[in-house]
Amino acid sequence: MIAAEKSLGLTADCVDVSYENKRLIQFKPAFGGGIVARISSRTKPEMATVRPGMFKKKISNSNFDVETIRVEDSGEYEVIKTDLVESKFMPVNKAAVVLGIGRGVKSRADIEKVVKFCEENHIAAGASRPVVDMRMMPRQTQIGITGTSISPDLYVAIGVAGMDYHMAGLRYAKTILAINNNPEAPINHLADYVCNCDAVEFINRISTDHQ
Ligand SMILES: Cc1cc2nc3c(=O)[nH]c(=O)nc-3n(C[C@H](O)[C@H](O)[C@H](O)COP(=O)(O)OP(=O)(O)OC[C@H]3O[C@@H](n4cnc5c(N)ncnc54)[C@H](O)[C@@H]3O)c2cc1C
Secondary structure (H helix, E strand, O other): OHHHHOOEEEEEEEEEEEEEEOEEEEEEEEEEEEEEEOOOOOOOOOOOEOOOOOOOOOOOOOOOOOOOOOOOOOOOOOOOOOOOOOOOOOOOOOOOOOEOOOOOOOOOOHHHHHHHHHOOOOOOOEEEEEHHHHOOOOHHHHOOOOOOOOOOEEEEOOOOOOOOOHHHHHOOEEEEEEEOOOOOHHHHHOOOEEEEEOHHHHHHHHHHHHH
C-alpha cells in the first residue's frame, strides 16, 4: 500500500537481495520457479519484501515507535466454513530436526520409510525440488530458493547433491549431516559431517534401530 501510494516499484516475496553499485538488486523466482530473476527498480527508494526465513531477524538498537494499523472488516465477504487441511507432514520451517530427501533416494518405499520415521520421532521430512517435481513428496516439503527456507538445529541430507538452489534454503541450519555415496558430491564440502554410504542402507539402519 505504501509503494502504491507513493508510486514506487515493489518487488514482493524476494528470495534474496544484494546491494550493488548503490542499487538494491532483488532476486525473485519467476516463470513458476523456472528462473530466479534479478530485478532493479526504476524508482527510489527501492522497495522489496522478502520471503520468511530468508534472513535472520536483527534487533534494532534505535528507539522508534511502532504504529499497528488494523484493517477494518469491509463486510464484503462472508466466511462460510473453515476446514483445516490435515497433513502428516510437519512444517519444515518449524522443526528442530529435518531429514531432507534427495534424488539419491530412488524408491517410493524408501521415501515412505523416511516419512514414517519422521512422523514417529517429531522430525520434519523435507525434499529437494526434483523429488517434489516427481510428485514423490508434497510441494510444501520442498527446501530451497523456490521452496522453504529452514533453520533447524540439524539437517540430514539423504541423497541430496547440495546444489546452490537447495543450499540457499539452509543458510541458517546449525548442523548439516550429508548421507551420500559419492565422495565428490558438492554437499560434502558444505556439510559439517559426511557419511559416505548408500542412502537405502542408512534409511534401513535408522528404521530398524528405531523399532
Ligand atoms: C530456478 C531454479 C530454482 C530451483 N529451486 C530449487 C529449490 O528450491 N530446491 C531444490 O532442492 N532444488 C532447486 N532447484 C534444482 C537444483 O538446482 C538441483 O537440481 C536440485 O537441488 C538437485 O536435487 P537433488 O540433490 O535431490 O538431486 P541430484 O542432483 O540428482 O543429486 C542426487 C544426489 O544423490 C546422490 N546419490 C545417488 N544415489 C545415491 C545413493 N544410492 N545413496 C546415497 N546418495 C546417492 C548423488 O551422489 C547426488 O549427490 C532449482 C533449479 C532452478 C533452475
